[in-house]
Amino acid sequence: MKSAAIKPIVLAVDDEPNVLESYRVILEDTCEVRTATDGTTALKYLPHEDIRLVLLDLRLPDMEGLEVLRRMKEIDEYIAVIVVTAVDDVKTAVEAMKAGAHEYVVKPFDMEALQTLVSRAFQHQDLMQEVLYLRAEIEESQSFVNIVGRDEKMVQIFELVGRIADSDVTVLVTGESGTGKELIARAIHQQSQRAHKHFIAVNCAAIPEQLLESELFGHERGSFTGAMQRRIGKFELAHGGTLFLDEIGGMRLDMQSKLLRVLQEREIERVGGERTINVDVRVIAATNADLLERVKAKAFREDLYYRLNVVPIYLPPLRERRSDIPLLVHHFLEKYNRQFNRQVQGFSPGAVEGLQAYDWPGNVRELENVVERLVVLRTHGVIQLRELPIDLRSQHGRLTDQLSREGYDLREALQHFEREYILDVLRKSQWNQSLAARMLGVHRNTLLAKMELLNLR
Ligand SMILES: Nc1ncnc2c1ncn2[C@@H]1O[C@H](COP(=O)(O)OP(=O)(O)OP(=O)(O)O)[C@@H](O)[C@H]1O
Ligand SMILES: [Mg+2]
Numbered sequence: 495m496k497s498a499a500i501k502p503i504v505l506a507v508d509d510e511p512n513v514l515e516s517y518r519v520i521l522e523d524t525c526e527v528r529t530a531t532d533g534t535t536a537l538k539y540l541p542h543e544d545i546r547l548v549l550l551d552l553r554l555p556d557m558e559g560l561e562v563l564r565r566m567k568e569i570d571e572y573i574a575v576i577v578v579t580a581v582d583d584v585k586t587a588v589e590a591m592k593a594g595a596h597e598y599v600v601k602p603f604d605m606e607a608l609q610t611l612v613s614r615a616f617q618h619q620d621l622m623q624e625v626l627y628l629r630a631e632i633e634e635s636q637s638f639v640n641i642v643g644r645d646e647k648m649v650q651i652f653e654l655v656g657r658i659a660d661s662d663v664t665v666l667v668t669g670e671s672g673t674g675k676e677l678i679a680r681a682i683h684q685q686s687q688r689a690h691k692h693f694i695a696v697n698c699a700a701i702p703e704q705l706l707e708s709e710l711f712g713h714e715r716g717s718f719t720g721a722m723q724r725r726i727g728k729f730e731l732a733h734g735g736t737l738f739l740d741e742i743g744g745m746r747l748d749m750q751s752k753l754l755r756v757l758q759e760r761e762i763e764r765v766g767g768e769r770t771i772n773v774d775v776r777v778i779a780a781t782n783a784d785l786l787e788r789v790k791a792k793a794f795r796e797d798l799y800y801r802l803n804v805v806p807i808y809l810p811p812l813r814e815r816r817s818d819i820p821l822l823v824h825h826f827l828e829k830y831n832r833q834f835n836r837q838v839q840g841f842s843p844g845a846v847e848g849l850q851a852y853d854w855p856g857n858v859r860e861l862e863n864v865v866e867r868l869v870v871l872r873t874h875g876v877i878q879l880r881e882l883p884i885d886l887r888s889q890h891g892r893l894t895d896q897l898s899r900e901g902y903d904l905r906e907a908l909q910h911f912e913r914e915y916i917l918d919v920l921r922k923s924q925w926n927q928s929l930a931a932r933m934l935g936v937h938r939n940t941l942l943a944k945m946e947l948l949n950l951r
Contacts, residue, residue: 501526502616503543507536507562508551508578513601517549520605521612533557540569547615550595552579552586560586560593567594572622574615578603641677642825645815651678651807658805659685664757666802667780669809672859675780676740678807683736688776691735694728699741706749708765711756717766729762729773736776742802743783743794754798777802812854812861819850819861826862830869837874844879852886913948916941920950 504525506517514529521527528543530536533554539545548566552559563575574596579586587598596615599608643649658665659682667675676695683693701709708718712727728737745753756762757777761770779802788794812819823841831838841849854860864886868877902910916934923929931938945951 502546503528504547504549504612505530505536505539505543505545506549507531507533507554507559508549509553509555510551513551516605517608520608524609525612531555533559533562536562537565537569540566540573545570545573546619547574547576547612549612550575550577552577552581552590560589563590563593563595572619574619576611576615578608641674641681642821643815643818644821645810645818647810647815648818651809654805654807655682656685658682660687662776664776664802664804665778665807666785666805667778667807667809668785669782670811670857671782672857673809673811674858675782675809676738678809679736679738679778679780682778683738683776686736686776688735692732693736693738694732695738695740696728697740699744703746703749706745707752710749710753711762711764712767713765714767717764721766724764727762727764729756729775730771732775733773734775736778739777739779741781741783742779743781743785743788745794747793747795750795750798754795754801757798757801812857816850820846822858822861823849823865826865827869830866834870836869836872838869838872839874839876841877842879845877845882848879848882848886909948912944913950916944916948917950920945 502525504517504521505528506514507530508514508517509531511531514531518527518529525547528539528545530539533556536548536550550559550563554562559577559579563577566573566575571594575594576597576599577587577590577595578599578601580601582600590598596618597611599611641652643652655678665679665682667678669675679695680693683689696709698706708721708725708727710727710729712725712730713721715721715724739753756773759770760774761772763770785794785799785803789796789799812822823846827838827840830836849861849864856863864883867883868881871881916930919930919933920927923933927941928938931941934941936944
């Protein structure tokens with residue numbers, strides 16, 4: 495918030511008017527100077543004026559200078575206070591610094607030295623501002639703002655996340671592939687008091703079964719062939735933080751038992767190790783499999799299921815929250831414009847419609863990939879419907895998906911297709927039947943008969 499036009503305001507506090515006058519002379523060119531001859535008057539300035547720096551005498555007629563300093567810091571923790579005093583005493587200096595003084599100067603002071611001190615204090619303040627800003631930026635970039643969603647179902651999930659983040663309860667996140675399970679897990683971590691510690695993700699399905707135990711719990715040197723060195727497991731790495739167990743559904747039964755024990759005891763044993771190690775870890779598990787089905791099929795331990803499923807979060811597929819699609823498209827457009835240094839302005843209304851109508855079997859991840867590809871291929875302008883991948887823009891692709899999902903047989907499916915197709919052509923010809931018949935390559939009477947048969951009016 496630097497501005498060349500506006501001079502920073504300095505408040506000079508001293509019971510001697512000639513000292514105040516000399517401050518004015520020294521600083522007038524670069525600052526606006528306010529003055530006060532006692533503490534009460536000085537403190538009255540703070541809530542009303544944007545005082546950036548205070549030159550403060552410690553001996554004031556009405557109150558202790560240190561008290562004034564403390565109260566100023568209470569009102570504005572970022573205000574810079576330079577203590578200027580006749581008291582040349584280390585103890586007082588230490589007290590002043592402890593109370594938040596920026597510098598301690600002993601009278602009589604050198605004019606130039608004071609000027610330098612003041613401008614350095616401003617620089618320091620600017621730097622602090624910058625740091626605060628950057629910190630806020632980073633926090634923001636890692637927190638909820640990156641999860642997009644206004645659909646009722648998503649809003650409820652965000653609220654739930656906010657409510658449970660700070661407790662250490664175990665969470666089971668379910669939902670189809672690409673619905674944002676990991677993103678939600680990260681959001682829980684970031685909103686919790688564990689945020690400053692690690693978020694460790696383990697994809698249980700991606701690790702060979704025989705290695706998963708050592709991956710999770712670590713191992714001692716020589717505990718098995720190839721274990722050349724001690725290895726710290728993910729549970730230990732996540733100590734104080736959050737462990738995200740992704741694709742938990744595929745975990746082998748013997749590993750499930752081991753995991754259950756760890757969740758109950760809150761302690762682990764490294765493979766080949768002799769001692770137990772306490773771990774303070776919040777566990778979030780995720781799966782796109784139907785765990786309850788797997789429990790019924792005896793492929794997943796029921797007791798582990800209940801251990802994990804303390805708070806269930808189900809992320810609905812994207813096709814069940816279509817109103818979020820335009821928001822997500824915009825979000826990813828911005829993201830990839832930034833990443834690839836593009837100035838793509840947006841999508842045409844038709845393109846947005848196409849994106850919204852598609853069924854997104856790969857959910858948000860698929861949508862993100864589509865937008866990424868489109869942005870990479872362009873430098874600017876508006877993306878049109880015809881640029882979308884073929885299965886997104888053709889009714890046909892979507893319809894076949896729908897039809898197979900509904901379980902239609904071939905005859906029914908053909909009938910549905912015929913109906914949709916004729917309807918589409920009729921719309922395009924603005925219900926001009928002769929034109930539509932020509933476009934379809936049939937006699938007008940045939941079209942009329944079909945319309946009758948297919949109940950198209
Ligand atoms: N609501 C959302 N807002 C913004 N980005 C999202 C949202 N949901 C998902 N994404 C993005 O989509 C991608 C897929 O999300 P994520 O990896 O969390 O899905 P997942 O459910 O874990 O998928 P899988 O089951 O395939 O592992 C990520 O790049 C993520 O940032
Ligand atoms: Mg995932």
